[in-house]
Amino acid sequence: MFSSTRTFVRSSILHRCKSTLVVAEHNNETLNPVTLNTITAAKKIGGDVTVLVAGTKCGPASEAVSKIQGVGKVIVAESDAFKGFTPESLTPLVLAAQNQFKFTHILAGATAFGKNVLPRVAAKLDVSPISEIIDVKSEDTFVRTIYAGNAVLTLKSTDAIKVITVRGTNFEAAGAGGSAAIEQAPAGEYKSALCEFVSQELTKSDRPELAGAKVIVSGGRGLKSGDNFKLLYNLADKFGAAVGASRAAVDAGFVPNDLQIGQTGKIVAPDLYIAVGISGAIQHLAGMKDSKTIVAINKDPEAPIFQVSDIGLVADLFKAVPELTEKI
Numbered sequence: 001m002f003s004s005t006r007t008f009v010r011s012s013i014l015h016r017c018k019s020t021l022v023v024a025e026h027n028n029e030t031l032n033p034v035t036l037n038t039i040t041a042a043k044k045i046g047g048d049v050t051v052l053v054a055g056t057k058c059g060p061a062s063e064a065v066s067k068i069q070g071v072g073k074v075i076v077a078e079s080d081a082f083k084g085f086t087p088e089s090l091t092p093l094v095l096a097a098q099n100q101f102k103f104t105h106i107l108a109g110a111t112a113f114g115k116n117v118l119p120r121v122a123a124k125l126d127v128s129p130i131s132e133i134i135d136v137k138s139e140d141t142f143v144r145t146i147y148a149g150n151a152v153l154t155l156k157s158t159d160a161i162k163v164i165t166v167r168g169t170n171f172e173a174a175g176a177g178g179s180a181a182i183e184q185a186p187a188g189e190y191k192s193a194l195c196e197f198v199s200q201e202l203t204k205s206d207r208p209e210l211a212g213a214k215v216i217v218s219g220g221r222g223l224k225s226g227d228n229f230k231l232l233y234n235l236a237d238k239f240g241a242a243v244g245a246s247r248a249a250v251d252a253g254f255v256p257n258d259l260q261i262g263q264t265g266k267i268v269a270p271d272l273y274i275a276v277g278i279s280g281a282i283q284h285l286a287g288m289k290d291s292k293t294i295v296a297i298n299k300d301p302e303a304p305i306f307q308v309s310d311i312g313l314v315a316d317l318f319k320a321v322p323e324l325t326e327k328i
């Protein structure tokens with residue numbers, strides 16, 4: 001009797017203490033959409049959700065976070081040290097916040113940003129990082145994919161603090177409707193002696209980013225040259241779509257590697273994915289098979305892409321794509 005009462009008390013304390021820190025990804029002005037998906041994952045874990053916004057003049061980004069439903073508190077750190085959002089300066093800040101607030105979970109999106117910062121945090125906390133979860137089963141049990149997305153692994157973490165990156169495409173974006181308090185993050189000297197941000201050159205494009213695009217037109221080796229990608233840009237323009245590519249198309253130099261979709265490229269899940277001249281290797285499917293509707297154009301009826309496509313067109317792309325573009 002006594003022991004069951006004690007168990008009850010202890011588990012209710014554990015429940016009350018559950019709290020998650022989400023490390024926001026942003027450009028000081030606006031949030032990267034993956035932050036909204038990560039907040040949804042944090043809400044699924046349960047307990048309080050705190051979001052850390054670190055940057056230079058990041059007032060607009062922290063305001064935006066405070067208005068998201070389910071966010072309990074925003075902690076803000078503004079300093080030149082966070083110019084360029086280098087992991088060397090962010091890691092000690094996350095650790096200082098952890099030291100002060102004693103979170104049970106620390107989350108970030110599974111992007112280059114999150115994958116740079118959180119493994120460092122996990123190493124310093126002496127816990128195992130959990131990478132790219134696709135679902136939350138409970139506060140200590142998470143789901144991720146393995147073998148290029150062909151198998152699903154459910155894992156239970158026994159670490160006291162769970163440090164997790166989240167695959168954005170598997171969680172809905174958290175909506176507006178919050179009014180969280182904004183506080184200062186713990187003060188400290190976060191400037192790294194190891195590295196200093198100098199400058200960055202971002203690719204400028206009038207097209208939508210692959211991550212977050214509702215429609216993606218993607219090309220493979222079947223396009224035969226970079227010039228022929230013009231066919232896909234023309235089609236994409238009809239939808240306001242982003243353009244992606246297979247690794248074979250990238251390796252052949254048809255398009256730059258930031259267009260690559262797949263296991264070693266970007267993971268996308270648009271409403272519509274049009275795969276043109278792509279065979280459908282498992283490493284490519286790993287990056288796009290969660291798309292809502294998949295259309296494949298390929299001249300080989302046996303191409304594996306047809307096994308995952310909702311609509312398949314067995315045709316020569318050099319004839320089918322211009323026809324399709326004209327008809328839309």
Ligand code: FAD
Pocket residue numbers: 219220221222223245246247248249260261262263264265266276277278279280281282283284287297298299300303315316317318
């Ligand atoms: P192919 O397999 O050569 O297919 C070309 C297709 O075009 C064929 O199906 C052909 O029938 C069709 N075709 C040709 N001409 C026409 C035409 N005129 N009209 C219509 N159809 C035509 N791949 C990725 O995409 N992303 C990754 O992230 C990735 N990561 C990898 C990681 C590892 C560790 C490894 C080993 C491989 C990885 N790959 C990745 C490579 C992958 O295995 C495939 O080699 C690649 O996806 C093939 O690209 P593709 O479909 O464009 O080319």
